[in-house]
Amino acid sequence: MTIDASDATTETNRNAWNAQRFGAWLSAFGSPDAEARKIVAEPTYVLRRLLPYLGEVSGKRICSVQGSHGRVAVALANLGAEVLVIDFAEENRRFALELAACAGVVIDYALCDVLKANELGRNHQFDILVLELGILHYHQDLDRFFLVMRELAVDGGTLLLNEFHPIQRKLYWPEGPHHYFEAALIEADVPNPVDGGERLGRCMYRFWTLGEIVTAAVNAGFRVARLDEHPDWENPTIPGSFTMLAEA
Template sequence: MSVTEGPGTEHVRPATPAEAADVAAMHGANRAAWDEAAERYEGWLAETIELIRGGGTNLFPEELELIGDLHGRCRRAIHLQCAGGRDTLSLWNLGAAEVVGVDFSPRMLDLAERLTRATDAPARWILADVLETPHELDGTGDLVYTGRGSLMWLQDLDAWAAVVARLVSAAGRFVLFEGHPIEWLFDIDEDGRWIATDYDYFAGPEASKGWAPEYIDRLARDDADQSWKFARAWTLGEVVTALLRAGLRLERVAEHPRDWWGGHPDVRPEDRGRIPLSFSVLAGAPRPNA
């Protein structure tokens, strides 16, 4: 089940050709939707403060393996599409001297600022569409990190990859941990078995209102009164190709059974691990003059 399916998300349709042609408008709609979704993140703030104060991390083992110990080797970690900052400050707890989060939602960054004040973290938050990340950050990211349901909200993957490429420092690394696009092709039946959906793997953007319960859950505002948002399942080939076009030096691409958003709690134990639900990428900075 995709994050735009399930109870609470009855309002789903393909994007119109006019909508699909206007990247800025789709990103603007997503900004409004994520401002609304920040309501749920506010409820998790106390828990997040406790996690970060305790030196904890919100990252999965697959991510930790790629990121490693950042003490003494990461002057700045840049987190693209950082939302409320929990994963960003997890990078600080892993040893990054400074963390910078970029997100387009003012309400999300307000939460990140509150988290920073509560933890005294060396964090900086930048309000911007990821495609318009300020050039002052170019070449300063010893680690550039993103994922966890971020790519699906982007509508120009080549432009995104170009931003990543310009941010990574000469000796830096890019780490992506993301939901696998093939997940959109499967749901589970009443017995907890994987079944195929009728989703088109190569479909373009999809418009929806409301959120899957396992992802954001219901908001105070009725689904019909929420903002339209636009998501798409970029194929694994499209993601890898965009990074290569941008000049990034891919070192590793891996697929994982990790259910990163908890969207399949009822899958039978014997069926877990049969489908890749996430993937990861490790890449180095483009070669000079590439």
């Protein structure tokens, strides 16, 4: 059997994300119970980069794409949304479900490669797709990724992407390519949420230009309604992230 290169990369990244990840979240946030109390007390803080674009979320069906530790999903559920997380790491799922239970909310969590989300039987069910920080660089085929997103969204639904800015990732990130138009895969550390923490494995990344991202979304059938660029947290003279609001 021939293994597709992108599938092999996904498996490499999946293994890296499962290596000591639950312990890393405990080191970063404390116990699920402790973090849940913070979220319940102030869910809007967790969602501070998202809510200005979303408005009222109560009663909305929301998919948290590659939702990782589940903090965004739990905060949305606390505000009354019905939330499904799609993510491929069991260690992430474990933390997220414990977090939700401690917060007194229910979230669904599908352990799945997001590119195979059509196998979940949830196509055209979501009012809102939420993608926050560190999503796109795990994908080698951006056209396919956004087509999957379009299949998940209801007609007239919303895609909200809050992502690292390509300039920050490509030119200023220490492990980045330092070349804006570099298209090759790069091997780098999987993120550790604890500054100075131990290495948790290596992932394969593909960094995209802003033009490639917007074009792939439009080609998949989304209409971009808003695109905002935000200053870098450490170097405000450069863009550090961006937010794209698009309609299905």
